Amino acid sequence: MYKVVLGSMLALAALTANAKIDSSSDGAATKVNLSGSFEEQRVAILKDLDGGKVYAEITPKERGEVKDALARIASALQAPSGVEGLSDEEKTRVFNDQQVINSILTRAGADSRLICTREKKVGTHRPTTQCLTVAERRRMTEAGQDLMRQQKIQLRGNN
Template sequence: MYKVVLGSMLALAALTANAKIDSGNDGAPKKLNLGGASFEEQRVAILYDLDGGKVYSEITPEERSKVKEALARISGALQSSSGVQGMTDEAKARVFNDQELINSILTRAGEDSRLVCTREKVVGSHRPTTQCLTVAERRRIRENDQRNLQQKNRIILRGNN
């Protein structure tokens, strides 16, 4: 009996691990990789995700424009020379720096845009509710609450003096 239960638990764990690996690719942020698929395909996919608002919902307008400008610079550099092989070392360095800028902004924005749902019981009720917020929204709420608490503590300390 023990072996049957253990075997079924191991099989279930393997299926769960495969499901997590497969499901992680659906809404994951993209990274620019000039060695992989064609640059144009990657550029179009990134621009689509930027304008769609789901994958990078927490990206600021300033960062959005930086990504678009860097993509345009890379596109221009690749078109002016016949690919990466035809570039000078200086041009390759500029393209690499733009690529790193894009990857850092999109990675951070993708992580901040990740939706996290929790089930919480409301005070006075036995019925749990589901609350879904992005990582950045949770961070903003926590920082705002800490700021309000510090402000109230200052007011209380001033009143006692």
């Protein structure tokens, strides 16, 4: 989650900033290279996507969307003039790609969060630890509800 927020902030800063740093007392300014920061974030996100732990609950389709959006942003930032050289339309496209990435990774990161509970099984006093992701818990709940609905329909059909 931290990487997504940091990546968002860096990309947004890259889009909106006419970044200049006063490097001396005489007012000379040097430009900040934000594309290097984006590249570091892109590599980190791709590593997390391929690692399968941070974004374990992301679908292959969403994984492809994130990779495509990252590639489009990277190619837009490769222009020799950098962010300043992007037209308003190109900046809008980059911003929209950033939003796609943020929404997918934020949801996948939240769904991949591991929750552990200590439960006592019936017939024993020894508690056991059960760890499931948020998405696994949701799937189990939905599967249980579907099973109850099916049994209810079957009971109605037998009467």
